[in-house]
Amino acid sequence: MTTTVKFDGSFEGWRKAAGELLRRETHPAQIIWPDPYVPASGLFDHSMPMDGWAAASGDADTLAGRNCSTPLAGHRPCPMVPAKAWQQFLTIARRVCYARYRERFNLLYRMAWRMRHGEPQLPDQLSDPDMLVARHWDALVRRDAHKTKAFIRFKLVHRDPSTGLEHFSAWHRPTQYPLRLVGSFFADRFSTMRWTIFTPDEIAAWDGRHVSYSFNGLKYHFEKWDNIESLWITYYAHIFNPARLNVRAMQKEMPKHFWSTLPETTVLPELIKAASARSLAMRKHIDVPPPKRKPGSHQFTRPTAEHMDAQMPDSARHNQPSQGTEQETT
Amino acid sequence: MDISIKLAILADAAKYDASCASSGAKRRGNGKLGNATGVGICHSYTPDGRCVSLLKILLTNFCIFDCVYCVNRISSNTRRARFTPDEIADLTIQFYKRNYIEGLFLSSGIIQSPDYTMEQLVRCAQLLREVHQFNGYIHLKAVPGAAPELIELAGKYSDRLSANIELPTPTDLTRLAPEKNFNQITAAMGDIAGHINLRRRPPTVIRNPEQTLPLVPNRHPTAAWKSGRRFAPAGQSTQMIVGATPSTDVTILQTASDLYQRYQLRRVYYSAYSLIPHHDSRLPGIAPPLLREHRLYQADWLLRFYGFNLSEIASASNNGQLHPHIDPKLAWALRHPTHFPVDINKASRHELLRVPGLGVRNVDRIIRMRRVAKLRLADLTSLKAPLNRIRPFVMTADYHPSIFELKRLSGPKLRPIQPTLFDLAPTSKSTEMTN
Numbered sequence A: 001m002t003t004t005v006k007f008d009g010s011f012e013g014w015r016k017a018a019g020e021l022l023r024r025e026t027h028p029a030q031i032i033w034p035d036p037y038v039p040a041s042g043l044f045d046h047s048m049p050m051d052g053w054a055a056a057s058g059d060a061d062t063l064a065g066r067n068c069s070t071p072l073a074g075h076r077p078c079p080m081v082p083a084k085a086w087q088q089f090l091t092i093a094r095r096v097c098y099a100r101y102r103e104r105f106n107l108l109y110r111m112a113w114r115m116r117h118g119e120p121q122l123p124d125q126l127s128d129p130d131m132l133v134a135r136h137w138d139a140l141v142r143r144d145a146h147k148t149k150a151f152i153r154f155k156l157v158h159r160d161p162s163t164g165l166e167h168f169s170a171w172h173r174p175t176q177y178p179l180r181l182v183g184s185f186f187a188d189r190f191s192t193m194r195w196t197i198f199t200p201d202e203i204a205a206w207d208g209r210h211v212s213y214s215f216n217g218l219k220y221h222f223e224k225w226d227n228i229e230s231l232w233i234t235y236y237a238h239i240f241n242p243a244r245l246n247v248r249a250m251q252k253e254m255p256k257h258f259w260s261t262l263p264e265t266t267v268l269p270e271l272i273k274a275a276s277a278r279s280l281a282m283r284k285h286i287d288v289p290p291p292k293r294k295p296g297s298h299q300f301t302r303p304t305a306e307h308m309d310a311q312m313p314d315s316a317r318h319n320q321p322s323q324g325t326e327q328e329t330t
Numbered sequence B: 001m002d003i004s005i006k007l008a009i010l011a012d013a014a015k016y017d018a019s020c021a022s023s024g025a026k027r028r029g030n031g032k033l034g035n036a037t038g039v040g041i042c043h044s045y046t047p048d049g050r051c052v053s054l055l056k057i058l059l060t061n062f063c064i065f066d067c068v069y070c071v072n073r074i075s076s077n078t079r080r081a082r083f084t085p086d087e088i089a090d091l092t093i094q095f096y097k098r099n100y101i102e103g104l105f106l107s108s109g110i111i112q113s114p115d116y117t118m119e120q121l122v123r124c125a126q127l128l129r130e131v132h133q134f135n136g137y138i139h140l141k142a143v144p145g146a147a148p149e150l151i152e153l154a155g156k157y158s159d160r161l162s163a164n165i166e167l168p169t170p171t172d173l174t175r176l177a178p179e180k181n182f183n184q185i186t187a188a189m190g191d192i193a194g195h196i197n198l199r200r201r202p203p204t205v206i207r208n209p210e211q212t213l214p215l216v217p218n219r220h221p222t223a224a225w226k227s228g229r230r231f232a233p234a235g236q237s238t239q240m241i242v243g244a245t246p247s248t249d250v251t252i253l254q255t256a257s258d259l260y261q262r263y264q265l266r267r268v269y270y271s272a273y274s275l276i277p278h279h280d281s282r283l284p285g286i287a288p289p290l291l292r293e294h295r296l297y298q299a300d301w302l303l304r305f306y307g308f309n310l311s312e313i314a315s316a317s318n319n320g321q322l323h324p325h326i327d328p329k330l331a332w333a334l335r336h337p338t339h340f341p342v343d344i345n346k347a348s349r350h351e352l353l354r355v356p357g358l359g360v361r362n363v364d365r366i367i368r369m370r371r372v373a374k375l376r377l378a379d380l381t382s383l384k385a386p387l388n389r390i391r392p393f394v395m396t397a398d399y400h401p402s403i404f405e406l407k408r409l410s411g412p413k414l415r416p417i418q419p420t421l422f423d424l425a426p427t428s429k430s431t432e433m434t435n
């Protein structure tokens, strides 16, 4: 017999629901977790902020912690899950909840279950298969949340002539579902403005006091030109040093997937094309013969447009494991 | 002159400054526009692979000095422009509200005098903080020779200050920047370090005991801290141009580590000298490979975070130059095979940090993992680390490298080569991201 869990699709919602299920000793195999971002997965009541029975009492914290008092018949008594290990797990879970994978809630619940059934140190078992997947998704979401903070571009949509209050909006295409992780960041940074962030999956809006979210994403965004954008593009075009062209490094950090919402990328192809010519001209000016190179080492200074396209096929972006999320000297 | 033309000219003039970091300061918005997150965010990347985090511009590129490596020197016929402090403040606010930037990095050519120039820079920061209630990141250039009161004001409004050392040695500086004076620059750094130290959050934590104590004593930290007046909370940094003079990598690192120790710099930026229009004959006609910059950054990290000291780095160099094709840690390991293999299950953190291919995070992960169970080679695959590079240098519960593995590595790779000053390299990695 399986049950489909009803919850609001957020991390907090998952945590409450999972807490209740753990309390009832419900085995992971008996549960179906729907995906709030995929309408077809159904059974979602988006109008209900928090589902009734899950929100009723307690949450996963107290359950996995020390005070589980009612071991059910036929199950091993609840072992202690050290608070530190549980915190480690929650830290990962908070992000994994927003990974673009249907399996995510299942995985997390299975891990919570395992931690309560003899493997309390699961978060330290870095080579465990569940942990490997969780860490991978965690890294994807972390990176995407970071890129969301970086690549949101607000446009001025309205300025109230009497109060001077400004409304901004942004259209962004994340690779995961990071909006609920970054809302508070934007609220703190841009508290004096009013803003709305549209994504294909959900919308976040700041009214000066709260960030509200809704699952009704937009599939496209209206085009609006903001006059400051042309200044920004000018700045972008002039702050870069053509003598140091390195398209690969640029694309690694700013994948093509995001280009459509970044105004500055409209001048990218031009800049790249002009760059090799400009740096050659500079060298000629100095009147020193260009240095000898080994054949095949041209790639760095003179990538062609084709070369650039070959770097990162757009379609491959989506489920790609994140690389270089950590910067280390090795 | 139209604002966008000014912006084009003054961004062009600012691009030779390597730093665009907005890290080191952390504060909440508190109802003002902007906050600082501690790590800084790269909002865009230019086609040179570098991070755009701040609006990095010059107040003006007029300059009365004649530093030969600089496009803005008085004898260059580059096009000139000058922003007013109001224009700078407006531009910063407009960009910030659209989430293009983390804040402002403002520098300037020397106009009239160091004092006048510094005053103008401070004015911009003051406008942002006091008129626009801007709470984002501000990095100001500290002009060497400016009055101490101005530096103090600059520290009050900004998150980071930087006085550029420019070149690795006093002789280099005299040769290429005749109006500049090495001692004057370090005096400015000393000034800044003094202020920062006085207002540092107590107690002062010294991370690396091998590096000597700060020379500027931390006299009354608590009283000054309690006063609530902050001074450049993100500390100070500096920049050194690499490859414009024949100074070797080890000389460069020597100067850098002196500066780190004396003035507690957060960061030394190494900027490979770039060809500039209207080139002076005192400069080399070829830019140094960007890979050289990259190796210097790697060595810099080894000195600061991996417990290496300068003589160890020097021992892995060829006549004072870092090996262009081998990173400095591997070069050191190959020169000191007796330190290996390192036992993954028993070695100290310090020893693990010396293993080529293992970074700080992976070392910490290993230490976590080995508490649970003895580690085998297969466990290392769960680290995001290149196993091939690590293997020859480590032992695990089920694995011991053969002596031949190390020999095979050191054979061809360590052949002394003669890297020239302008040795060319095919690739480089962007080093410009976070601190």
Ligand code: SF4
Residues within 6 Å of the ligand: B063, B064, B065, B066, B067, B070, B071, B072, B073, B074, B108, B109, B110, B177
């Ligand atoms: S002082 Fe020297 S380095 Fe600075 S802008 Fe003037 S000429 Fe350039």
